Amino acid sequence: MSDSTITAQVWELPGRLWQLRPEACGLLTALNERVWQAGDPVLLELVRVRVAQLIGNPVPVRARAPASPAEQDVVDLTEQFVIDVGGTTKEMRAGLTARFGADGARDLVTAVYVVEFTQRLQLIAARLLGDAVAVADSVAVTGLSAAAGVLAAAGLSAAADASPAGLLDAYQAAVVRGSTLDAVTTELVRLRCARTHHCRICQTLRLADARAAGVDETMTAKVDFYERSDLPERAKLALRVTDAFITRPDLLSDAMAGQARASFGPDELASLSLDITKWSTQKIKVTLGTDGADRLVTDADGVALFGFDPEGQAAGFRRRP
Numbered sequence: 001m002s003d004s005t006i007t008a009q010v011w012e013l014p015g016r017l018w019q020l021r022p023e024a025c026g027l028l029t030a031l032n033e034r035v036w037q038a039g040d041p042v043l044l045e046l047v048r049v050r051v052a053q054l055i056g057n058p059v060p061v062r063a064r065a066p067a068s069p070a071e072q073d074v075v076d077l078t079e080q081f082v083i084d085v086g087g088t089t090k091e092m093r094a095g096l097t098a099r100f101g102a103d104g105a106r107d108l109v110t111a112v113y114v115v116e117f118t119q120r121l122q123l124i125a126a127r128l129l130g131d132a133v134a135v136a137d138s139v140a141v142t143g144l145s146a147a148a149g150v151l152a153a154a155g156l157s158a159a160a161d162a163s164p165a166g167l168l169d170a171y172q173a174a175v176v177r178g179s180t181l182d183a184v185t186t187e188l189v190r191l192r193c194a195r196t197h198h199c200r201i202c203q204t205l206r207l208a209d210a211r212a213a214g215v216d217e218t219m220t221a222k223v224d225f226y227e228r229s230d231l232p233e234r235a236k237l238a239l240r241v242t243d244a245f246i247t248r249p250d251l252l253s254d255a256m257a258g259q260a261r262a263s264f265g266p267d268e269l270a271s272l273s274l275d276i277t278k279w280s281t282q283k284i285k286v287t288l289g290t291d292g293a294d295r296l297v298t299d300a301d302g303v304a305l306f307g308f309d310p311e312g313q314a315a316g317f318r319r320r321p
Contacts, residue, residue: 010036010048011118016131020270021178027171028277032118035111035164043074044111050075051116054082056250057123073099074108077287081112085283086198093289109287110164117277123249124241124276127257128269168281173312175278179271183209185238188231189272190279191223192242199282204293208305208316217301234263238272245276295319 011032018025036044049063066072077096080088096105125131179186187210194202206220222229226239237260244252260269285291296304297318306317 010115011122013118013122014126014129014131016129016266017121017125017270017273020129020267021274024171024174024178024274027167027174028118028121030162031114031164031167031171034162034167035114038164039107039111043071043108044115046071046075047078047112047115048119050078051082051112051119054079055116055120055123056248057119070099077108078112078116081109081283081287082116085286088287088289090289093287106284106288107164109284110168113281113284114164114168117280120245120249121273121277124245124252125270125273127249127252128241128260128273129266130257130261172278172281175274176308176312177310179275180265180267181271181275183207183213184215185235185272186210186275187215187220188223188226188235189238189242189275191220192226192239193246193276193279194282195224196243196246197280197283197286199286200291201285201293201296202279202282202291204296204298204303205306205317206303208307211305217303237263241272242276245273246280 011029013025013028046064046066051057052059053063066075073095077092080092093105096108099105100108181189187207190207191203193199206215219231222231223239226236229236231239237256240256241252241260244250244256264272282291293304298304304317306314309315
């Protein structure tokens with residue numbers, strides 16, 4: 001299989017998404033390229049294929065049995081990460097660290113996230129935007145082009161930190177800066193991700209903009225049983241899309257996609273899709289056990305307000321000394 005064929009199958013995004021959000025798509029493409037360049041391609045291919053099987057990705061996959069204990073550990077990690085990240089045990093974390101080292105375990109978990117959510121984004125964004133998974137002509141590449149080249153082709157400057165962690169941070173910031181989704185829907189979607197992924201810190205945080213728009217604790221409690229709640233139908237649609245995105249993309253039926261297009265504009269659908277990938281980076285912290293909220297300064301409701309600065313970085317919440 002040629003490099004260009006691998007590229008086409010692994011991380012190319014829908015052309016319509018590229019048109020609507022070129023900065024975020026450029027950074028995610030660069031992040032994928034850097035992850036595959038920096039990581040073990042054999043292990044990452046195992047991750048890619050197992051993710052595709054677990055989320056119902058119809059792209060052709062060629063599965064093979066793990067050939068070593070290390071490969072089996074990576075497959076086991078992938079299954080836990082995709083199916084039930086909140087069930088990750090201390091023993092699993094200790095085993096990852098023992099085998100790959102602390103830095104290696106963190107890099108591997110980050111790579112699993114990137115491989116998983118790129119596939120999820122490909123499937124959901126294509127359905128919502130009525131598009132095919134194909135890179136935009138303006139950013140077409142052959143083979144494994146350098147991350148800086150992808151950014152330049154999209155009209156972007158290279159990220160200051162071109163490591164996987166640096167590119168992931170830059171991608172998340174670009175998603176936040178470019179989002180056109182309203183604050184109420186954003187908060188409900190963010191909390192649905194947090195509660196599904198069992199992220200302690202994200203469940204404790206509340207977006208200040210959403211609080212100002214009327215999202216109180218009575219409203220956020222409805223996220224857990226939204227279908228039986230009195231939340232607006234637009235909010236319920238966003239939460240249905242979220243559930244399909246983070247569980248099984250094939251749950252997004254043609255009828256549901258049509259309803260979403262009738263309730264949200266293309267910019268909003270692109271933002272919703274990208275936002276879900278941003279809120280789901282919490283799975284990395286959950287897997288590594290670094291999602292504790294004990295140091296957050298909380299209010300009478302047991303929550304901490306936060307927001308984002310103009311650069312897209314989280315700001316506002318306070319931590320205990």
